[in-house]
Amino acid sequence: MQPAPANALSTLADPPTRMVDGAVMDYFLIEAVNALRVSSAVAAARAKKIERDMAEAGLLPPPPPAKQQNPRDSTSSTTGKIMGSVEEEESIRSRLEAIGMHVGGNFAERLCRDRSLFSDSLDAIKFVCKELWVSCWDKQVDNLRTNHRGVYVLQDNAFKPIARISSWEGRQEALRRAKLYVALPAGIIRGALSRIGFHGTVVPEITTLPQCTFQIKLPKNT
Amino acid sequence: MPPPLRLNAVAFISPQNHPILIRTFQKGDELKYHYVAHTSLDVIEERTNGPAKSNECYLGLLYAMDDIAAYGYITPLKVKIVLALPLTDSVVRDSEVIMTFKALHLAYYHASSNPFLRLYDTPAGVGSSRWKCFRQRVDEISRAIGGTSVPS
Numbered sequence: 583m584q585p586a587p588a589n590a591l592s593t594l595a596d597p598p599t600r601m602v603d604g605a606v607m608d609y610f611l612i613e614a615v616n617a618l619r620v621s622s623a624v625a626a627a628r629a630k631k632i633e634r635d636m637a638e639a640g641l642l643p644p645p646p647p648a649k650q651q652n653p654r655d656s657t658s659s660t661t662g663k664i665m666g667s668v669e670e671e672e673s674i675r676s677r678l679e680a681i682g683m684h685v686g687g688n689f690a691e692r693l694c695r696d697r698s699l700f701s702d703s704l705d706a707i708k709f710v711c712k713e714l715w716v717s718c719w720d721k722q723v724d725n726l727r728t729n730h731r732g733v734y735v736l737q738d739n740a741f742k743p744i745a746r747i748s749s750w751e752g753r754q755e756a757l758r759r760a761k762l763y764v765a766l767p768a769g770i771i772r773g774a775l776s777r778i779g780f781h782g783t784v785v786p787e788i789t790t791l792p793q794c795t796f797q798i799k800l801p802k803n804t
Numbered sequence: 805m806p807p808p809l810r811l812n813a814v815a816f817i818s819p820q821n822h823p824i825l826i827r828t829f830q831k832g833d834e835l836k837y838h839y840v841a842h843t844s845l846d847v848i849e850e851r852t853n854g855p856a857k858s859n860e861c862y863l864g865l866l867y868a869m870d871d872i873a874a875y876g877y878i879t880p881l882k883v884k885i886v887l888a889l890p891l892t893d894s895v896v897r898d899s900e901v902i903m904t905f906k907a908l909h910l911a912y913y914h915a916s917s918n919p920f921l922r923l924y925d926t927p928a929g930v931g932s933s934r935w936k937c938f939r940q941r942v943d944e945i946s947r948a949i950g951g952t953s954v955p956s
Contacts, residue, residue, distance in 0.1 A: 596903075596906065597910070684919055688913065688916060688917040690881065691879070691881055691912075691913045691916065691917075692913055694879060694880040694881055695879075695906065695909060695910070695913075697861075697880060698860055698861060698880070699852070699860070699861060699878065699880050700880055777881050778880065778881060779819065779881070779882060
């Protein structure tokens with residue numbers, strides 16, 4: 583009877599890790615971005631409809647007439663349909679980043695269990711580069727640069743979420759679409775850092791696929 | 805066989821020093837354990853910010869009051885867990901206490917991962933009915949330690 587409590591406590595303290603299929607996880611993240619894009623298009627359309635109804639009922643001043651599409655501003659995309667307006671992209675990106683922040687914070691909580699306290703911000707960034715990157719994206723960050731004043735640049739030469747993006751419209755189009763898919767990872771990094779205690783901003787940049795850099799700005803008081 | 809460890813109370817404190825959950829397992833009055841958690845905060849702060857900074861998560865015995873021994877643990881994310889054990893003469897093994905702290909940390913992690921419950925926004929704190937699962941986990945941990953007392 584006596585060994586049973588010890589075993590129960592140790593299973594509670596250190597439960598066997600549950601696994602998720604890796605390929606399923608990749609598909610899920612890709613489809614999540616698409617689903618959110620559709621969902622936020624629906625939400626934006628709903629908001630616009632309510633605005634129109636209120637304007638017709640006289641509660642709101644009528645919206646300004648829609649700006650004409652300036653022919654000089656046409657982008658290099660060869661298809662006529664532009665993938666949503668700029669504000670819709672922004673709203674999707676902020677939603678993805680908010681989701682990422684929640685995921686990142688909780689993930690950091692789970693990963694921090696067996697390590698000691700963080701000594702300073704460089705320690706936290708190294709934790710992000712090594713442990714977080716390995717658990718989320720199966721490799722470590724390839725290059726870390728800092729100016730020792732709170733700005734860190736993390737470079738990954740084959741970032742997993744965008745490693746397989748390609749578009750039949752060409753490199754530039756693929757690059758443009760890939761920008762949305764790195765919003766979630768940027769949120770994860772930001773969430774992990776803010777849970778540790780460093781509230782900063784994370785800006786992802788893609789220059790060539792599949793290379794991706796994240797610029798992290800942390801406040802200078804550490 | 806050494807007698808099983810009994811647990812008097814568990815307290816979770818957030819990084820901003822707000823209490824998250826204080827759960828007592830004895831028929832004593834709850835306010836005493838609120839007080840215990842509060843005074844432990846000072847000791848924890850002194851141990852982590854003082855001149856002799858340690859990088860360890862487990863802070864060991866914080867202090868001992870009338871019949872309570874308070875043990876502290878701080879996670880790397882600055883969530884503090886305080887365990888109030890009855891002051892007995894039997895030896896308290898560090899490994900058991902550390903395992904208890906890890907189990908408590910995991911229970912907190914499971915509770916806070918729920919995206920539908922925002923931990924730091926609810927004014928009602930953790931007493932509301934939505935956090936039932938967290939309380940159940942903490943009770944389960946206390947039962948696993950070997951305590952036979954019913955949580956109050």
